[in-house]
Amino acid sequence: GAVVSQHPSRVICKSGTSVKIECRSLDFQATTMFWYRQFPKQSLMLMATSNEGSKATYEQGVEKDKFLINHASLTLSTLTVTSAHPEDSSFYICSARIPGTGNNQPQHFGDGTRLSIL
Amino acid sequence: SQELEQSPQSLIVQEGKNLTINCTSSKTLYGLYWYKQKYGEGLIFLMMLQKGGEEKSHEKITAKLDEKKQQSSLHITASQPSHAGTYLCGADGGSGTYKYIFGTGTRLKVLA
Numbered sequence: 001g002a003v004v005s006q007h008p009s010r011v012i013c014k015s016g017t018s019v020k021i022e023c024r025s026l027d028f029q030a031t032t033m034f035w036y037r038q039f040p041k042q043s044l045m046l047m048a049t050s051n052e053g054s055k056a057t058y059e060q061g062v063e064k065d066k067f068l069i070n071h072a073s074l075t076l077s078t079l080t081v082t083s084a085h086p087e088d089s090s091f092y093i094c095s096a097r098i099p100g101t102g103n104n105q106p107q108h109f110g111d112g113t114r115l116s117i118l
Numbered sequence: 119s120q121e122l123e124q125s126p127q128s129l130i131v132q133e134g135k136n137l138t139i140n141c142t143s144s145k146t147l148y149g150l151y152w153y154k155q156k157y158g159e160g161l162i163f164l165m166m167l168q169k170g171g172e173e174k175s176h177e178k179i180t181a182k183l184d185e186k187k188q189q190s191s192l193h194i195t196a197s198q199p200s201h202a203g204t205y206l207c208g209a210d211g212g213s214g215t216y217k218y219i220f221g222t223g224t225r226l227k228v229l230a
Contacts, residue, residue, distance in 0.1 A: 043220045111160040
């Protein structure tokens with residue numbers, strides 16, 4: 001079945017560091033991927049839609065320069081948290097949909113990345 | 119904007135008991151998806167509902183979408199500790215962007 005791989009699963013780093021998270025679709029090409037953020041005991045909040053070959057679409061209130069998204073190939077989207085600070089600590093999850101299926105297929109999710117900024 | 123409200127927020131049941139989780143949308147649902155999440159992990163897809171009145175089952179889990187397509191329920195029969203986790207309903211906003219919004223989540227604990 002369709003699988004989405006996310007890496008790394010856990011990152012602990014110092015304040016001011018930039019962190020890159022990768023999201024790969026393993027057995028299908030994903031023209032669209034989504035990045036979510038989840039705070040403890042809360043639901044998922046959509047941050048942005050990653051579009052292959054074009055700029056990402058950010059949700060209201062999400063800083064484009066803070067959360068850089070690159071979708072350079074049909075199987076890889078990256079989220080870079082630039083100059084991360086403790087308030088950026090969170091659980092980040094990506095998802096991908098199989099193109100051409102409309103809403104007849106669910107989104108497939110990665111296992112998430114827990115980011116801890118000291 | 120569309121909102122999804124889940125109830126209850128949390129649930130503790132004894133093993134073997136049945137339970138129901140509800141998901142109510144502020145707008146008509148074009149697609150309703152149920153996922154399960156264990157703490158610190160990704161989302162596991164459970165079921166997808168699209169048609170009013172639709173009902174689907176997988177093992178001991180049954181999901182239904184009402185005729186008006188604004189409310190869905192997830193029913194677990196004879197719960198087991200392996201059912202523990204957070205259940206999330208997600209909806210396709212219907213704008214053609216395929217963006218999902220998610221419900222508030224229901225945390226389930228099953229006591230052995």
